[in-house]
Amino acid sequence: MLKDLVGIKDISKGDIESVLDTASSFKDVLKRDIKKVPALRGKTAVNLFFEPSTRTRTSFELAEKRLSLDVVNIAATTSSLVKGESLIDTALNVQALGADFIIIRHPSSGSPHLLSRHVRASVINAGDGINEHPTQALLDAFTIKEKMGGIEGLSIAIVGDILHSRVAKSNSYLLTKFGAEVRLIGPPTLVPRDLESLGVKVFHDMEGGLRDVDVVMMLRIQMERQDKGFFPSTLEYSRYWGLTAERLLKAKKEAIVMHPGPMNRGVEIASEIADSERSVILDQVTNGLAVRMAVMYLLGGVRE
Amino acid sequence: MKIIIKNGRIIDPSQDMDGIGDIHIENGKITKIVVRRNGETEKRRAGKTEGPNGKSVEGNAEGHSVAESPRQREIDAAGLFVMPGLIDMHTHLREPGFEYKETIKTGTAAAVKGGFTAVCAMPNTNPVNDNSSVTDFIIRKAIQEGACTVYPIGAITRGQKGEELAEMGIMFGEGCVAFSDDGRPVMNSQIMRRALEYSRSFNVPIISHCEDLNLSEGGVMNEGLLSVTLGLRGIPAEAEETMIARDIALAGLARGRLHIAHVSTRGSVRLVREAKERGMDITAETCPHYFSAGEKAVLGYNTNAKVNPPLRTEEDMEAIKLGLKDGTIDVIATDHAPHHRDEKLMEFDHAPFGISGLETALGLSLRLVEEGVLTVGQLVKKMALNPARILGLNKGTLRSGSDADITIVDLKKEFSVKAEEFASKGKNTPFDGWILKGTPVLTMCKGKIYE
Amino acid sequence: MTKELLNKKDIERILSRMAHEIVEKNKGTSNLCIVGIQRGGVHLAERLSKKIKEIEDRDIQVGSLDIAFYRDDLSIRKEQPTVRQTSVPFEITDKKVVLVDDVLFTGRSIRAAMDALMDFGRPAQIQLAVLLDRGHRELPIRADYVGKNIPTSRAESVEVQLEEDGLEDAVLIVSPEKDA
Numbered sequence: 001m002l003k004d005l006v007g008i009k010d011i012s013k014g015d016i017e018s019v020l021d022t023a024s025s026f027k028d029v030l031k032r033d034i035k036k037v038p039a040l041r042g043k044t045a046v047n048l049f050f051e052p053s054t055r056t057r058t059s060f061e062l063a064e065k066r067l068s069l070d071v072v073n074i075a076a077t078t079s080s081l082v083k084g085e086s087l088i089d090t091a092l093n094v095q096a097l098g099a100d101f102i103i104i105r106h107p108s109s110g111s112p113h114l115l116s117r118h119v120r121a122s123v124i125n126a127g128d129g130i131n132e133h134p135t136q137a138l139l140d141a142f143t144i145k146e147k148m149g150g151i152e153g154l155s156i157a158i159v160g161d162i163l164h165s166r167v168a169k170s171n172s173y174l175l176t177k178f179g180a181e182v183r184l185i186g187p188p189t190l191v192p193r194d195l196e197s198l199g200v201k202v203f204h205d206m207e208g209g210l211r212d213v214d215v216v217m218m219l220r221i222q223m224e225r226q227d228k229g230f231f232p233s234t235l236e237y238s239r240y241w242g243l244t245a246e247r248l249l250k251a252k253k254e255a256i257v258m259h260p261g262p263m264n265r266g267v268e269i270a271s272e273i274a275d276s277e278r279s280v281i282l283d284q285v286t287n288g289l290a291v292r293m294a295v296m297y298l299l300g301g302v303r304e
Numbered sequence: 305m306k307i308i309i310k311n312g313r314i315i316d317p318s319q320d321m322d323g324i325g326d327i328h329i330e331n332g333k334i335t336k337i338v339v340r341r342n343g344e345t346e347k348r349r350a351g352k353t354e355g356p357n358g359k360s361v362e363g364n365a366e367g368h369s370v371a372e373s374p375r376q377r378e379i380d381a382a383g384l385f386v387m388p389g390l391i392d393m394h395t396h397l398r399e400p401g402f403e404y405k406e407t408i409k410t411g412t413a414a415a416v417k418g419g420f421t422a423v424c425a426m427p428n429t430n431p432v433n434d435n436s437s438v439t440d441f442i443i444r445k446a447i448q449e450g451a452c453t454v455y456p457i458g459a460i461t462r463g464q465k466g467e468e469l470a471e472m473g474i475m476f477g478e479g480c481v482a483f484s485d486d487g488r489p490v491m492n493s494q495i496m497r498r499a500l501e502y503s504r505s506f507n508v509p510i511i512s513h514c515e516d517l518n519l520s521e522g523g524v525m526n527e528g529l530l531s532v533t534l535g536l537r538g539i540p541a542e543a544e545e546t547m548i549a550r551d552i553a554l555a556g557l558a559r560g561r562l563h564i565a566h567v568s569t570r571g572s573v574r575l576v577r578e579a580k581e582r583g584m585d586i587t588a589e590t591c592p593h594y595f596s597a598g599e600k601a602v603l604g605y606n607t608n609a610k611v612n613p614p615l616r617t618e619e620d621m622e623a624i625k626l627g628l629k630d631g632t633i634d635v636i637a638t639d640h641a642p643h644h645r646d647e648k649l650m651e652f653d654h655a656p657f658g659i660s661g662l663e664t665a666l667g668l669s670l671r672l673v674e675e676g677v678l679t680v681g682q683l684v685k686k687m688a689l690n691p692a693r694i695l696g697l698n699k700g701t702l703r704s705g706s707d708a709d710i711t712i713v714d715l716k717k718e719f720s721v722k723a724e725e726f727a728s729k730g731k732n733t734p735f736d737g738w739i740l741k742g743t744p745v746l747t748m749c750k751g752k753i754y755e
Numbered sequence: 756m757t758k759e760l761l762n763k764k765d766i767e768r769i770l771s772r773m774a775h776e777i778v779e780k781n782k783g784t785s786n787l788c789i790v791g792i793q794r795g796g797v798h799l800a801e802r803l804s805k806k807i808k809e810i811e812d813r814d815i816q817v818g819s820l821d822i823a824f825y826r827d828d829l830s831i832r833k834e835q836p837t838v839r840q841t842s843v844p845f846e847i848t849d850k851k852v853v854l855v856d857d858v859l860f861t862g863r864s865i866r867a868a869m870d871a872l873m874d875f876g877r878p879a880q881i882q883l884a885v886l887l888d889r890g891h892r893e894l895p896i897r898a899d900y901v902g903k904n905i906p907t908s909r910a911e912s913v914e915v916q917l918e919e920d921g922l923e924d925a926v927l928i929v930s931p932e933k934d935a
Binding site: 087088107108109110111113114130132166194195198 | 528529532533534535536537604605646649650651652653654
């Protein structure tokens with residue numbers, strides 16, 4: 001395994017499998033009364049978040065605590081970055097304080113890659129710009145495996161703002177590595193055609209795209225995209241690309257519905273779907289903890 | 305002092321000259337040029353050179369020796385190429401205002417190290433060179449501290465804001481040789497039309513940085529599959545091409561002199577070619593990085609490969625080479641854009657655009673000769689004669705009577721690009737570690753020798 | 756150089772004796788459970804439970820424990836750890852737990868296993884059964900049931916092969932090749 005987890009694109013299937021296997025052991029740990037193991041006792045994790053995030057940060061923080069890591073949270077609004085300190089200087093300072101893990105979320109793509117070249121600590125990408133969100137893809141894969149028994153051969157639709165979605169990108173890399181058919185659905189302004197050369201299929205209509213899929217993964221639609229002219233209004237977006245009970249009928253009967261959260265109920269997903277038996281959205285949240293523990297546990301061991 | 309450059313292979317496209325001979329220099333001017341043999345036949349006599357009296361002497365391809373006396377200096381250029389000093393019509397010297405990136409002193413030192421004897425300073429300094437006092441400052445500073453000649457380029461509009469025309473006439477009088485809002489396109493078509501019209505009064509070119517800012521908004525690299533997979537916002541080729549199309553149309557309307565800066569795409573080459581075929585009086589330049597490196601250079605979020613226009617695809621690189629070969633592209637300019645290392649040591653989105661290009665331009669361009677795209681004569685035309693003609697300079701030639709601006713190049717000598725050893729303050733190059741063939745071994749500016 | 760220390764028959768006899776000792780010491784099987792440490796200990800725990808059933812005619816609960824998350828050598832290990840299954844599907848609080856491992860060496864695995872076990876509950880007692888004790892302890896840990904004591908040097912390695920892993924039952928001792 002590597003020192004860092006900066007993306008799914010450049011890691012092997014074997015590395016991913018090793019995370020998923022280890023995560024299932026951690027999931028067992030999370031079912032116990034004592035949900036904590038001493039695996040990384042004495043080590044320190046710093047959550048360096050340059051974008052507001054409650055769920056990802058909370059998930060990382062809990063995962064860290066359950067591995068017995070000491071945890072420090074740094075949010076951009078309170079950091080020296082706003083005072084003009086460079087990202088590398090911020091990271092080097094964090095490292096000088098003894099961080100063994102730096103979990104970074106940053107609005108600029110490639111920021112975790114930049115850090116990984118300058119610090120000895122293990123860098124984990126918690127979302128960079130419009131590039132990748134590797135732990136989300138890992139937890140989605142874990143959830144799909146858990147619910148569907150495997151990934152290979154499944155048809156998986158990812159619906160929404162693919163262009164700006166790091167979740168969609170990390171998932172596309174991972175799922176195609178595992179032999180799933182990935183369909184990306186959304187308006188042409190938000191689904192780059194170029195992606196087809198990565199081995200995914202692009203659809204601009206829900207009816208065609210959802211036909212006979214095993215998994216429907218909905219993405220959060222950002223309201224600010226409306227202002228940039230990617231679509232005229234959320235109302236119109238939801239009319240064409242929102243997931244409704246009727247549209248879900250196109251998918252297989254046993255198809256599951258996923259969403260990385262936070263959801264815009266009534267925009268990209270109808271409440272009746274989000275709260276239905278088909279939805280595994282809360283399983284995703286639980287599995288996120290186990291997967292993040294596995295990633296840190298596996299990265300935490302190897303030093304040259 | 306008298307200087308004689310002896311036995312070099314003299315290439316001077318202004319006189320269709322390619323031959324072995326001597327150049328005599330006195331008081332900073334070329335006084336006499338003697339060519340004994342055709343250069344092409346010389347090429348075939350591998351290893352051996354004949355002395356001036358027909359006596360056979362051992363070839364000295366490796367280096368050049370200098371014989372010195374108080375009044376006369378002889379430079380033995382046997383085995384070397386002697387050409388007019390290169391002229392870079394697109395340089396950012398950063399002074400005044402950004403001296404931490406580059407100064408006139410360090411920028412011109414980099415220029416002569418790279419074989420250039422004149423550079424044209426773009427106006428995006430602080431303050432912007434949009435008035436004659438800045439122009440005057442640059443010229444004076446260059447005379448005091450500069451290693452080579454510096455020609456200022458004035459801003460088209462005040463503050464490069466694209467709103468009101470700057471005082472082009474007064475700046476022209478002070479020494480500006482062209483006008484450009486380089487770094488920022490003039491988005492308002494009416495203003496661009498006026499600039500192309502008004503500049504005709506002084507017969508100076510308008511150098512256009514062609515970019516539709518709405519299309520390129522937020523972009524940091526070439527738009528395509530690679531930008532999607534790196535999660536970086538793209539600048540489509542069309543952001544450049546739509547503006548080139550507009551400017552060609554406006555140049556026709558205004559009957560002005562349009563020079564298109566840093567052409568980077570296949571579509572741009574096609575637009576310029578078509579315009580020239582229609583007989584329009586426009587010229588165009590590209591930069592060494594657009595035919596030497598593709599978009600893949602940004603892999604790993606390498607900010608040293610972040611440049612605007614961005615590095616493009618293999619097909620674009622091929623089209624640029626073809627455009628150079630068939631004469632569509634007139635000039636190879638560096639777009640030398642030095643930055644401080646701290647600025648490039650940032651997130652890709654936040655790092656500034658630009659490549660420090662003066663010290664690699666000749667070596668990269670000579671690869672075109674190696675590949676058979678250009679002859680040495682054509683290359684000299686694109687890097688010396690054409691810039692001089694476009695800007696109306698009495699340079700880029702070895703005719704007797706002209707300034708002794710001469711570059712001597714060892715075409716066989718390889719060098720490894722070492723950014724840390726650049727004379728420029730800007731170490732920002734994606735070519736660090738490249739092995740280039742063709743080293744400028746001596747640069748002479750108005751008779752002054754830099755070795 | 757590889758030397759066979761115990762063969763299939765030897766192992767069979769040793770395990771029978773250990774089963775008897777466990778039953779004897781605990782005066783039967785009431786309140787008793789067995790937990791094997793991954794990997795070798797798990798198979799031995801299963802075998803011991805079968806033998807105890809033969810003796811007492813009562814089923815005894817068996818669990819498996821992976822101690823990867825409790826090890827103290829995470830930052831000095833050279834290879835990626837493989838995490839195996841932990842399955843203790845019964846309550847251990849107030850039970851007597853017999854921990855089973857194949858080889859007792861430094862004692863660090865046992866320390867980790869006890870920590871792991873404690874996170875499942877509060878056993879009344881933990882006992883330790885090992886097939887082999889090769890010495891070189893680094894912690895004050897002693898087994899309650901020892902199959903065989905074997906003097907080894909630190910440089911040697913002891914391999915326990917079991918049928919459950921598709922091999923012939925045997926205990927091998929491997930000495931590093933010495934230069935002539």
